[in-house]
Amino acid sequence: MMTSLEHPGYPQDGLLRLEEKLLCRESQVSLLLSLFGELPHALVSCVECFTSRMLFEHILNKLQSYVTSSEISQSLYISCDSFSDFVRLFKQLISHQDLKNQTVYIVLDKAEQLREMEANLLPGFLRLQEMTDANVTVIFLTEIVWEKLHPNMGCFEPLILYFPDYSKVELQKILSHDHPSEYSAEFYAAYINILLGVFYTVCRDLKELKHLAAINFAKFCEPVTKGEATESDTRKLWKNIEPHLKTAMQTVYLREISSSQWEKLQQEDREAGQLKGLSAYAHVELPYYSKFLLIAGYLASYNPARTDRRFFVKHHGKIKKTKFLKKHEKTNNHLLGPKPFPLDRLLAIFYSIVDSRIAPTANIFSQISSLVTLQLLTLVGHDDQLNGPKYKCAVSLDFIRAVARTVSFDLIRYLYDFL
């Protein structure tokens, strides 16, 4: 597996430095090296450059900075609107003395974004060499497979270089590489081993793991600094850190509490339970009628419309569950998710579940739209608000039960699924 980094065209020490920087990527790097020459390049994030114009200008201006000749004044900003312009300007740039005999690289990060931009971008970049008739390499970086990126027509197949996931061993190696100067490498490696044991199942993101390692290390060292254990006393250290890491997984990893709050907790040596996380405040206080509107919305979303008679008309007669409904309505509505309902049905249910008589004032209607802005109800489909709008209820059963409890409304009795 471990191929050492070697390439005839490059000086040995430079390669060694590179190898240090990019652990466990030797084979990929050497392959890339064999393709690349020196590196006049433009690195562009396609998330950041969300229009083609920004993309072009970013690339051109970046390349311009490699041109040192006095012909072009450095400060002049190149603007570029279309792909043909881009090709023209690119050719001009390339023809300069500094870039003439070199390969120019354009690296497009998060290339999957290109699919959502103009249709000619992806095929255009794929054929850039052909169009500009220049020595240019375009590299797409993406997290999805090429087949999903594949445009329909007119493109060259790129050379696909696959970066496999880091294995656990590799992660261990990378993470333990940069250890703090106060502690020995073995000590830190042992720590990383424990950390990976907890987090490897949920997280493989190197950056995130690095971050977690950094913010929890102080706790790991605590017994050593206090003199309760030596660096080699692995078992004791493990016992100390393991529950701590598990709470970290439930709190700071999910961003329930922020990293800085987490660190503060460690310094003050308190339990994480004392600090309430983001999810602790799930309770939402609503005006009285809004609660009933939301309940009505929930009932309308999860009950078949045909059953409304049964729930909201006083003398409805007996309707048996099995005979009465079509087959597809027999499946649990809560498994199928909320269904859209018209405004009229919402109001009809609302008026039948609220005890007092209320006039249909503007206050009631505006509460419906408030619920929509709060994302508790969602407007479905067309934008035509005037003509019988349809809504869906976007809250969970637990949430609505909590709301119903505050107005002492027996929700379950009105839900078809729980009959």
Next chain:
Amino acid sequence: MTTESVSKGCFVFKPSTKKKKMTFTAADYFGEHVKDSKDSKVRFETYQTLWQQMKSEAEKIQEDLNRKVFDSLLEFIRKSHSNLLEKMDEWRHRMRATEIPAAALVLGVNVPDHAMTFQILSEQLRESVTPYVVSLEAKECQGVKHILQKVFGQLLGHSIRLEADDETDVQPHPAELRQKKMLCSLASLADWYTSVKRKTVSVMPGKKRSSPTAGHLQTPPVVIIFKDLESFHAKVLQDFIVICSQYVNQLPFTLIFGIATSSMTIHKTLPHSVSSLLCIELFQSVSCTEHLAAVIDKLVLTHSFPFRLNGKMLQVLITVFLYHDFSVRNFIKGLQLCIVEHFYSQPLSILCCSLDEAENRTKNLTHEKCEMIRQLPSFMRYVENQEPEKQVELLTSDTFLKKEIKTLLRHLHNYHENYIPVLRCLHALTTSLPKFPLGKQIRELHSACLERNVWESEEYTSAFQLLRMMAKDELVAALQKCCDVLKTSRVKQQADTLTKVEEFIDQLQKLDKIVEDETVAQKSLQKKTDLYQLQKTLLEMKDSRKSKKLSKFETLRLEVLDFIDSIVRMHLKPPEVMPLYEVVYFSGASTLRKHLNAAPRIALHTALNNPYYYLENEALKSEAGTISNSAPDICIAYKLHLECGRLINLCDWLEAFATVVAAASGVDPESDLVAGQVDETIHARFIRAVSELEFLGFVKPTKQKTDHVARLTWGGC
């Protein structure tokens, strides 16, 4: 117009500036229907000064309430980046990911109030932390592009303003403007930030006058406020955060998410890959009910403002708050409406001002005003209870009346001064009772007192029953609270009450010794081991307790409660018993309800069903249920459509319409209808009426059946 020109042509004439447009100010509208315009002007001014005071008070309340959460938020923003910058070289900070500091500010569902909160927040930020504050609203940010444009606009706009202030560079920086026009990318923003930073650092030392940047940090963070997180497109927000995280080292971003529902929204909108870029801390603002309580406490339950609400009005305002919107801002607006309406509709409101001022104004009352006062129901009741001679004097002599008014106004004022501390005392005593018979909030007790004699209500009796069972330390604690309340009021009568209450507390505490003696007696009882003996003594004790007079504590307790009851009866009378209460109490509940609870459907139905109601044209008067043929076409069409089911046959509708209309014009309808032909004008009128109804949202075309329209409303209205 004439010109001196000899040639033909077009000439532009600017309107002469002399002719002033008649613009109405609010004050002019105030006196519209009143003959006595000077009087109405005074009333308007009184209203304005009163409202200004109340408004500034309300603002102060909000500021005070928000102070705590704002202080911690500002502290967080101040620290967020300086922490990172200081320890840049440490191993730990090298290893950890650079997260964007973010504050989740949970504000509650009262969205109308948020605008004010954010305004104060950004002002405070600008003042003390950073000049770079951007606030974004979801409806302006449909895409990342729009967000960036907004950010650019607000940041660069600000810096241009700053430069203009400094007069070092009055012309807006050409490069900056060009950037603004050309492309709004964060790369250029980062360049801008570094250039600005360099500039301020170089300018700082030589500065003489205190600049607004005095309290700012060396590298002021760029604060971006998302006012309504729920409404933002998830994708847009995610992209923006991803972009920001790439620049966070050059541009110290800090995000503030304004959240209306709950902090869970963050997890709903942002996937882990994005939320792991943030360092989120939670800040919870004061709940709206707390805010309302504070507002009522400072604006309604105080005698510093002469204007008062009666029970019904308060009920209407609180109902709107609790049942509909939770918005304190709307509550205050409603209060303002009450005040305007009071000063507008009640001519005697001229006396609704501070006591001294009112006495002054009483002197200048005209004869008509005096007559008005004589006709006030409360005053008439008062007169009836007077001696016959005095009655005559009151009804005939204006000067005597004015004198009397002065004393009555003083009484009213004293009543208010006493009312509030006693109310607070009663509240302090009853809040700790189980099940809150007199209400948990003081506002409930207040409206109960406003409506009738509170001591006659069942709740009051049950509350006092519970109070009579109160344990000693509870009672002492409650009385202590009363003392605190009474100490704050400076009315003379209350000083007496205070000394009395303090005496009671003293006596209660002295009881301790006596109680101890009793327990000693009980302890001696425990020594006896003989079962028979024990039973006997217990029985004896039981008997003695039954027959025994109340213990000292119990008698004292009764005494205390009787005292409280007496002061309640004395001071918590409903305002209606006070003569001249109409001057300061606003009582147009129906007007207020009409203004606050707009009912568009009902209004529309009334307009179409009974056009006379709005048009007031005698010809349109008709009995209920009939269709007047002289009504506007749309009314006829509307009434006919009320009789139909969910689908309406257009042809039948047209025929019915033609029949009604033809009856109006006096043409024999049969002659036309026999031929199956309808007059073209009538046809056109019908089509217009139907399309108007469609525009109003009553019917819509349907594909279910040809020649039919669907009815969109149900029920009567």
